[in-house]
Amino acid sequence: MMGRSPDFLNVIFAAWAGASDFFAQDRPEFKQNVSNYYEYIRENDLTLTHALLNLQRRRGASATDTVSEEVALTVVKETGAGVVLRGSRLLATLGPISDELAIYHAGNHRMDEEAQRQSFALSIPCDTPGLRFLCRESFDVGRSHFNHPLGSRFEEMDATIFFDDVLVPWDRVFLLGNVDMCNRIGSATQSQGHSGHQVLTRCLVKAEFILGLADLMVETLGSGTVPHVQEQVAELITQRDILKACLRASEADAAPNQWGVMSPATAPLQAGRAQFGRTMYPRMVEIIQLLGTSSLMALPSEADFDSPFAPQLNQYLATDTSNARDRTKLFHLAWDASCSSFSGRQVLYERMFGGNPLRNAMTLFNTYDKEPFRKQVRNFLDSED
Ligand SMILES: Cc1cc2nc3c(=O)[nH]c(=O)nc-3n(C[C@H](O)[C@H](O)[C@H](O)COP(=O)(O)OP(=O)(O)OC[C@H]3O[C@@H](n4cnc5c(N)ncnc54)[C@H](O)[C@@H]3O)c2cc1C
Numbered sequence: 001m002m003g004r005s006p007d008f009l010n011v012i013f014a015a016w017a018g019a020s021d022f023f024a025q026d027r028p029e030f031k032q033n034v035s036n037y038y039e040y041i042r043e044n045d046l047t048l049t050h051a052l053l054n055l056q057r058r059r060g061a062s063a064t065d066t067v068s069e070e071v072a073l074t075v076v077k078e079t080g081a082g083v084v085l086r087g088s089r090l091l092a093t094l095g096p097i098s099d100e101l102a103i104y105h106a107g108n109h110r111m112d113e114e115a116q117r118q119s120f121a122l123s124i125p126c127d128t129p130g131l132r133f134l135c136r137e138s139f140d141v142g143r144s145h146f147n148h149p150l151g152s153r154f155e156e157m158d159a160t161i162f163f164d165d166v167l168v169p170w171d172r173v174f175l176l177g178n179v180d181m182c183n184r185i186g187s188a189t190q191s192q193g194h195s196g197h198q199v200l201t202r203c204l205v206k207a208e209f210i211l212g213l214a215d216l217m218v219e220t221l222g223s224g225t226v227p228h229v230q231e232q233v234a235e236l237i238t239q240r241d242i243l244k245a246c247l248r249a250s251e252a253d254a255a256p257n258q259w260g261v262m263s264p265a266t267a268p269l270q271a272g273r274a275q276f277g278r279t280m281y282p283r284m285v286e287i288i289q290l291l292g293t294s295s296l297m298a299l300p301s302e303a304d305f306d307s308p309f310a311p312q313l314n315q316y317l318a319t320d321t322s323n324a325r326d327r328t329k330l331f332h333l334a335w336d337a338s339c340s341s342f343s344g345r346q347v348l349y350e351r352m353f354g355g356n357p358l359r360n361a362m363t364l365f366n367t368y369d370k371e372p373f374r375k376q377v378r379n380f381l382d383s384e385d
Helices: 007-018 020-024 028-043 179-189 191-221 227-252 266-296 310-316 324-338 341-352 357-367 371-382
Strands: 048-050 074-078 082-093 100-103 120-125 131-135 158-169 173-176
Touching: 007 020, 007 028, 007 048, 007 100, 007 179, 007 191, 020 028, 020 179, 028 173, 048 082, 082 173, 120 158, 120 179, 173 179, 179 191, 191 227, 191 266, 191 324, 227 266, 266 324, 266 341, 266 357, 310 324, 324 341
Parallel strands: 048 100
Antiparallel strands: 074 082, 082 158, 100 120, 120 173, 131 158
16 A cells, blocks of 8 residues: 555666666766666665655646746755755655655656756755655554554655755766756656556555455455445456556566666556556545445444443444454455545545646657557548448
8 A cells, every 4th residue: 555665766766777878968977876876775775755846836737837946946056065955845755764865857747948957866865954854644643553454554654845955965966957858857768667667566456455355345244246236346356457467568568778678668557557546546445435335434443342342342243254353354444445534645646646647648648659540540431341
């Protein structure tokens, strides 16, 4: 249930190191900086967070973000020691428990040409002087694993970051001032494909977990002969199999990229990711709610089973297939996956973490080679058969 296990950013830096010649196109020394940094985080087993977005004072309809120096992270000075940054960034998931903070551009939050002082790729320790992390309210509220099985285990705090004249040493700078290269960093290095593979692997495991949860709920409630219950579980099976097919296709069609690094095929990864965030995961959570209904609310706490009330709980909450305690434990999990504040953030995360879905769709529309399919239709229209 964690979106940002440390392997997410590890694969991005592995891809950057594999494509280190890309960074040399900005300044020759940046190539070595990327390679050294990759080795440093690998050898020291470091965990990274990243913050790719600027806070915006207003939002426009254009394909680029609205950058204003009052709030955007901006280079205010270059010195012999490095670059000095002031401003803010969103949204560092896992931020407060990470070792290092990476800053670069998201492909779907592009910058305008004049945003040179807001364009860079770099990484610094999270305890660098001048950095502040503003955390949201925690979903781990100190309850037991029985009561809050997910929130008590998988809180991956999201943080807004403020930079108060933070010095980034030169050896931690990978790109600087080159808006076009910053905008293209994910696609040009193919780090997008590698992180996409990590993401889709995670989505598949999550889909399998939801399927297993749903099936156990059905068994516990004894609702497995109800046609629409079967239909809903079948929908989860189909979703799981689509994700598996996309992941397998990305591996089967893997090929060396222009930097000589074996890379998964991006089209099936894109397809699986987009569907998971936009429709599949919100629907999976809805199905858990539909299957569970009032059992998601009729939930004693763990302590209630050690109270004088326990005999009644054991009598009234047992089903034909489950005792009261096991049923309650299972439905606490279903509640934490579909009704709790932890689950609400999960749905938001899956919808948004890969960037604004609308802009992703626009990019797909504008870059996908649709000509072969148009040709089929034209051939049909021209045919006299
Ligand atoms: C739980 C969670 C965790 C996240 N973790 C990270 C992280 O670890 N690192 C990181 O860098 N980012 C992270 N993000 C940020 C994520 O990438 C963004 O939420 C996403 O890219 C959308 O950007 P935004 O939130 O700034 O949307 P906003 O710019 O606030 O836009 C809000 C909505 O307005 C509309 N909109 C506004 N402007 C436009 C436009 N120009 N074109 C089209 N539609 C527009 C869209 O419908 C959009 O969804 C996380 C987000 C969430 C919710």
